[in-house]
Amino acid sequence: MTRIFRHPVGGQGGILKPMPTEISTANCPECTRLQDATQDALRQLVRLTSSQLEAFQAGDNGRFARLDKEVEQVMGAKERTIGAFHQHQKEHDNARR
Ligand SMILES: [Zn+2]
Helix, strand or coil: CCCCCCCCCCCCCCCCCCCCCCCCHHHCHHHHHHHHHHHHHHHHHHHHHHHHHHHHHHCCHHHHHHHHHHHHHHHHHHHHHHHHHHHHHHHHHHHHC
């Protein structure tokens, strides 16, 4: 089972800090983390669906089915990450008012 998200490399630690209201989206570590996580998930989907295509073309049903499950999991994780990102951006908007 592959890890779906890694922590950002070279970040400042303290990932789960409370919402930094005075920080703009441009230098917000949480925005960066969520962007990275979204890109990671999308890259994983590219990789997985490419492998799945190969498995399909090779007629490898077992591998195809395994990859299908992984695609679903990563897709779910990607949707949650994007949901969290939108929610987080709303919090930025509210903080500005
Ligand atoms: Zn942010």
